[in-house]
Amino acid sequence: MNEAATATHCPYCALQCGMGLRRTDGPVPVAVEERPDFPVNRGALCGKGASAAAVLAPGARLTTPLVRVDGELRPAGWPQALDLVADALARTAAAHGRDAVGVFGGGGLTNEKAYQLGKFARVALGTSAIDYNGRFCMSSAAAAGIRAFGLDRGLPFPVEDIPRAGCVILVGANPAETMPPFVRYLRELQENGGRLIVVDPRRTRTADLADLHLAPRPGTDLALALGMLHLVVADGRTDEEFIAGRTTGWSGTRAAAMAHWPELVESVTGVPLPQLRTAVTMFCDAPTGMVLTARGPEQQAKGTDTVSAWINLCLATGNAGRPHAGYGCLTGQGNGQGGREHGQKADQLPGYRKLDDPAARAHVAAVWGVDPDTLPGPGRSAYELLDSLGTDVRALLVMGSNPVVSAPNSAHVTGRLRALDFLAVSDVVLSETAALADVVLPATQWAEETGTMTNLEGRVVLRRKAVEPPAGVRSDLDVMHHLAARLGHGEGFPTDPEKVFDELRRASAGGVADYAGISYERIAAEDGVFWPCPSAGHPGTPRLFLDRFATPDGRARFTPVQHRPAAEEPDDAFPVRLTTGRVLAQYQSGAQTRRVAELNAAAPGAFVELHPRLAERLGVADGEPVAVVSRRGRTVTPARLTTAIRADTVFMPFHWPGEANANLHTNPELDPTSRMPEFKACAVRLERAPEAG
Ligand SMILES: Nc1nc2c(c(=O)[nH]1)N[C@H]1C(S)=C(S)[C@@H](COP(=O)(O)OP(=O)(O)OC[C@H]3O[C@@H](n4cnc5c(=O)[nH]c(N)nc54)[C@H](O)[C@@H]3O)O[C@H]1N2
Ligand SMILES: Nc1nc2c(c(=O)[nH]1)N[C@H]1C(S)=C(S)[C@@H](COP(=O)(O)OP(=O)(O)OC[C@H]3O[C@@H](n4cnc5c(=O)[nH]c(N)nc54)[C@H](O)[C@@H]3O)O[C@H]1N2
Ligand code: SF4
Ligand SMILES: [Mo]
16 A cells, blocks of 8 residues: 655755655665746745755764764763763853853744744853854844834745736846746746846846846845836836835935936946936836845845845835745745744844843743743844853854855864864754764754744745654754753753744744644645734735835835945955855755765865856866865865856855865955844955966
């Protein structure tokens, strides 16, 4: 008899594609199947999702705790590993204070884990020193969204609305490689007569689909958006009724845009003025418009202002708070959305509450059964936390991130990790960060445990357990339960995900991200539930802002912004702009996908993408090693020549560790509001590598 496949979701990105898992007898214990009933991907999967089960095999993953003895990681039992971690955390707090113990989480963790990790830090450890890798992801869009709309949810509408817009501007997003099943919605948009504009310094696979491709210099999107708004005003294409009825702050924003002359914008961005005009006409002629940003404009030291500039363009043209129109951010990690709502962020409590808000503290403390005064205050942002390792923060627990590869200025960060008195890492594989740890805790994976994720639409979905984990592996909830017990908190850290979720619902009740009415049962019955969903009888909220924005007066807020240069502009010593990003077959730091043979065959190693004109000046041929040198490091990787990139810009994917790691170069300069580092723009020099012979 054929056993039914378990309906669940992909372990990787924020699309959270539905998939089925069928058990097998082989070393890879499940086989991935299509699940055509799930609306977001309708059965389609990219190569990463289709091959995800490979990481469940014993050869690819951790199967026992590891403890460092005489400098080497050796297999150990769970009681010993947990004792070592709890002792080290307690000893550090006793010697240096509670804030000397740090926690670094991840946007790939389920809602239950992210929630429990924030509680673990604030209650069991009593530390303010917690943040997570989502700070490196969409934090600038989140900050700008809150500033304009009073609320941050990646997309304020389901993806199915995208094909019904008249014109979509995709800014610094390459979903053809980063979310392939999403591309269907862009094709449907065009089939319906809608237009697609892509803004990217590279003519990516996504840009190839576009009706218009604008290729600005990295780090100049703010000027580009201001230039478009200038032309909108100059051409009289603003929506005065919408501005008067549903917004505040227009006059200052209008004045700021008028100061950004199109000719100036052309020289700053490198986008020819006629193209800028065509973009404005296309956007304004369409019945409705959307602007969707991803990491291109967001991962800048002015990312928040840059996203504000794009939101201003939407508001000025009446493209917000009505059907088939609006601004949205394509979140990235599997739980990039939920991961930022439940309290692993340095300044937040569950339900998207603020840690410095007395009412929020009182509400959450009551759910947790603690005195609000015992809750620590806000901590520092991800890079600032990593930068403080070995000095202020002396012991660290990492759960769900691989900063040795993915943090900016990675050589410095690796040095800080090495300077710790104690490092514990919970991971499913021996990542480059885990390899530095004193204790490594092997975690169960997506197919081996149940939990909820919130996708890029704000849809809460349920991942279901399909198979038993190997005997030596435990869930992160189990780890937190046992560590908390050793730290004197025998209660309050259950291991059953549904119990944790029910507590999360209460903690989020009345907050911005209200999950109170969402249950595992409802998610299963309804293809996911969109937050806010304040009660069991509430239908959930697929579309936000249709009646009012989430600000106190219900109006969206314009924010006047000014263009400014990248923190590190090219100069004589470092004349080329470096930007970084992703390729189709690898995921993030590559910790998981570099362990999958077919993905490695498709994307075996690092490279630097450059224009043939630049290559010719250097005397470098396609495939030859080239040295990239910045103020922070030197890498040697094969040159990949393509006319699809600006000649003043080079691109490196960041999926590989070691000598070719793109983050050896990236600039840790932070956005003043979101504390996002400038992954997308720094200055480098290229040299023909001596290795080229
Ligand atoms: N295959 C794959 N898919 C993934 C991931 C992965 O690692 N691999 N990661 C997931 C995660 S966590 C995320 S956050 C998303 C990211 O998804 P995306 O944001 O789509 O990915 P990136 O490649 O980082 O950046 C997108 C584009 O920004 C362009 N860009 C660079 N600098 C600039 C700039 O200054 N301005 C503009 N306008 N564009 C610029 C790059 O050329 C690139 O094509 O992908 C998710 N999906
Ligand atoms: N140069 C450059 N750098 C970047 C970016 C860029 O565009 N350019 N993008 C940034 C962005 S957007 C992001 S999101 C970050 C991501 O960077 P990372 O935080 O390094 O992301 P991952 O490689 O996904 O790391 C997740 C780790 O957690 C493990 N893991 C997965 N699931 C679980 C679980 O349930 N429990 C536990 N304990 N572990 C688990 C995985 O095996 C992996 O080792 O990188 C950032 N770095
Ligand atoms: S697009 Fe994202 S969620 Fe879908 S299969 Fe690929 S990695 Fe998984
Ligand atoms: Mo991300």
